[in-house]
Amino acid sequence: MKNYITLSDIENLDDLIKEALELKKIDWALDTGKGKTVGLLFFNPSLRTRLSTEKAGKLLGMEVMTMNAGKDGWALEFEDGAVMNSDKAEHVKEAAGVLSQYCDIIGIRAFPDLIDRDKDEAEIVLNAFRKYATVPVVNLESATGHPLQALTDAITISELKDKKRPKVVLSWAPHPKALPQSVPNSFADIMQKIDVDFVITNPNGYDLNPAITKDVSVIHDQEKALKDADFVYVKNWSSYEHYGKVLSVKKDWTLNQEKLKGTKNAKVMHCLPVRRNVVIADDVLDSENSVVLQQAGNRTFAAQAVLKRLLENSDNSR
Ligand SMILES: NCCC[C@H](NC(=O)CCC(=O)O)C(=O)O
Numbered sequence: 001m002k003n004y005i006t007l008s009d010i011e012n013l014d015d016l017i018k019e020a021l022e023l024k025k026i027d028w029a030l031d032t033g034k035g036k037t038v039g040l041l042f043f044n045p046s047l048r049t050r051l052s053t054e055k056a057g058k059l060l061g062m063e064v065m066t067m068n069a070g071k072d073g074w075a076l077e078f079e080d081g082a083v084m085n086s087d088k089a090e091h092v093k094e095a096a097g098v099l100s101q102y103c104d105i106i107g108i109r110a111f112p113d114l115i116d117r118d119k120d121e122a123e124i125v126l127n128a129f130r131k132y133a134t135v136p137v138v139n140l141e142s143a144t145g146h147p148l149q150a151l152t153d154a155i156t157i158s159e160l161k162d163k164k165r166p167k168v169v170l171s172w173a174p175h176p177k178a179l180p181q182s183v184p185n186s187f188a189d190i191m192q193k194i195d196v197d198f199v200i201t202n203p204n205g206y207d208l209n210p211a212i213t214k215d216v217s218v219i220h221d222q223e224k225a226l227k228d229a230d231f232v233y234v235k236n237w238s239s240y241e242h243y244g245k246v247l248s249v250k251k252d253w254t255l256n257q258e259k260l261k262g263t264k265n266a267k268v269m270h271c272l273p274v275r276r277n278v279v280i281a282d283d284v285l286d287s288e289n290s291v292v293l294q295q296a297g298n299r300t301f302a303a304q305a306v307l308k309r310l311l312e313n314s315d316n317s318r
């Protein structure tokens with residue numbers, strides 16, 4: 001693996017899931033990354049991605065540097081040929097070039113603005129770092145994807161499933177803010193790469209990018225979609241069609257115990273942070289159905305498996 005920008009960077013998903021689950025069994029640090037440094041740049045807030053990736057680096061024997069680049073760093077210019085006489089102090093060409101001398105792997109978190117769809121889909125921040133960095137780049141959640149989260153989700157389903165082909169439902173939920181489509185995009189992508197019966201349910205106007213959902217069945221009736229589900233993955237996202245908008249929705253889409261009645265006592269997943277009693281009700285989050293903590297725990301092993309592959313690849317290419 002040369003970079004971890006999207007799920008298509010994974011050469012063999014089954015092997016990577018197996019490796020992460022093997023790493024989970026080991027409770028001592030490896031020396032794969034001894035003498036190497038991972039640098040993590042956050043242009044947006046984070047709890048899990050920041051700390052689980054730091055922990056993953058440490059479990060591989062790496063040095064770890066983290067920076068809240070959005071808050072503490074110089075404002076970055078991304079445009080080629082820009083005359084930088086306004087508010088941007090540093091060009092990404094220098095920033096990425098400098099970081100490549102301090103780090104052997106660079107992680108970047110850069111959310112979408114949710115204003116201009118073409119601009120967000122261009123993944124300007126992530127792609128600029130990939131272009132100008134001379135070391136591997138890891139996506140820590142970008143404008144359109146969150147592949148470390150999706151890998152974690154596939155790992156969690158793989159360790160919890162009690163049948164060969166479980167039914168997995170991605171269910172939209174309400175939220176007061178406009179949120180990215182990054183998490184559901186990557187989740188929908190990875191569910192099409194593993195052996196599950198995958199269904200998406202969301203209100204009209206909230207269909208995800210059809211280039212990502214492809215032939216997945218999208219059902220606008222939540223109750224119907226949830227029937228016989230083994231896993232329910234709950235997430236809010238803003239509209240893709242009416243880009244970045246929060247549309248008014250008549251029905252209540254909050255996941256509660258009542259809605260789980262038609263399922264096969266489904267395990268409930270969410271990437272976190274979750275707004276209680278808006279996205280998922282207390283009666284679900286505080287019940288045996290919720291696996292959100294185990295899911296978040298697996299972030300470490302997903303990140304460890306990815307960093308290990310990147311380190312092994314750089315060893316081979318020397
Ligand atoms: N990394 C996990 C999710 C991050 C982000 N959620 C948020 O911004 C929630 C913020 C809030 O609830 O105010 C998202 O949906 O992509």
Ligand SMILES: NC(=O)OP(=O)(O)O
Nearest residue numbers: 046047048049271272
């Ligand atoms: N799930 C996730 O990426 O969490 P953070 O935003 O806290 O990193």
